[in-house]
Amino acid sequence: MIRVLIAEDMHLIRGALVALLSLEEDMEVVAELERGDAIVETAVLTRPDVAVLDIDLPGLDGLAAAGQLYDKLPECRTLVLTGLSQPGHLLRALKVHVRGFIVKDAPADMLADGIRRVAAGERVIDPDLVAAALETGVSPLTPRETDVLRAAEDGIATDEIAARLSLSPATVRNYLSNGITKVGGRNRIDAIRIARNAGWL
Amino acid sequence: MIRVLIAEDMHLIRGALVALLSLEEDMEVVAELERGDAIVETAVLTRPDVAVLDIDLPGLDGLAAAGQLYDKLPECRTLVLTGLSQPGHLLRALKVHVRGFIVKDAPADMLADGIRRVAAGERVIDPDLVAAALETGVSPLTPRETDVLRAAEDGIATDEIAARLSLSPATVRNYLSNGITKVGGRNRIDAIRIARNAGWL
């Protein structure tokens, strides 16, 4: 019997996923969570074999949670479930020892199948996503450039970004210019869109 | 027995929703779709009592499909399922005779419950969403202003927006300026963010 932990923020989807897994004879859901920051403590109590984590969870990012989980409970394999296929996330996921990466667009039986294979020690990664990740590559942005672009997402003026990051407005413009050039955008809006789609923010 | 049609673009989620509904004794899923543009013809063939539609479907928008479905098959009640709670969508949904509006964050049993109530002729709408919709109100943007803002989402320059909409660049700037003022944004990025969150785009 494979013991499964599920973390997914939307109630209805979580319930549906549990229903889907309850149809499988060889697995049981031992924990369901809606927040990322409770994953580790719950896992320590319930000792799941596989943790199925959504990426964007309130409280703590699914990938960050995966990293902490690996530190505390390395025998628990992690399988990440994501809605959007952002290649950058796959790279980050592999860094924190995630064993499986499934897109929500995959066939329905992929989930149970993926859980079984991850539990058996295999790696499960969507081939299309691997191709996309190789094509996209790692983020070309420096940490600071990433900060600035992320701040710019909120639509605030350059001066306010500078204030928020404790930088000179002129420096912010330089970082923005660098970022725009690196990701190949025409202006900040374009750059933000490109970087977000790639999963670099 | 309530006959249900489900349209949801992500395979895994669709499968999970079907699994969830298969646990209910009094309903059966007679059709599952992943595209919006096949909803009407499938509904005509399968004669569902309730159509559960996601909002952002490829091919045809879920709300547009709801409108066409009401024209062709008025006895089929429609229940909209959405991930993000964008108040503007609720207003648009009510205009096309949608009977129920459920957010994916709702408790898992809400779906089956909602389907039953919609099938019985009731309206099912999340109270929080109603409050948000009343607070947000209808879109203050004219059709043209909406077009321009939507084009601006892609991060292209004003001149290119003008070319795409066959307008003078100066006119585009005027519409953008109007839109920014109306939604209360500081610049186009802010305006796009606000309008999108409200469901006005």
Added chain:
DNA sequence: CACCTGTGATGACGAATGTCACCGGTGCCG
């Protein structure tokens, strides 16, 4: 009819943005 709204456009003006050259400092690595 006058009035209002939406559409489309022009010209002008100041502010914001994007690019560039260039500066100094830190820390890492061959």
Added chain:
DNA sequence: CGGCACCGGTGACATTCGTCATCACAGGTG
């Protein structure tokens, strides 16, 4: 030690953006 990447900053420049006044025209409405 020299080279290199990242950080942080300055000044200058042309372009773009946001705002405003103003115009014209169509389609409704009182």
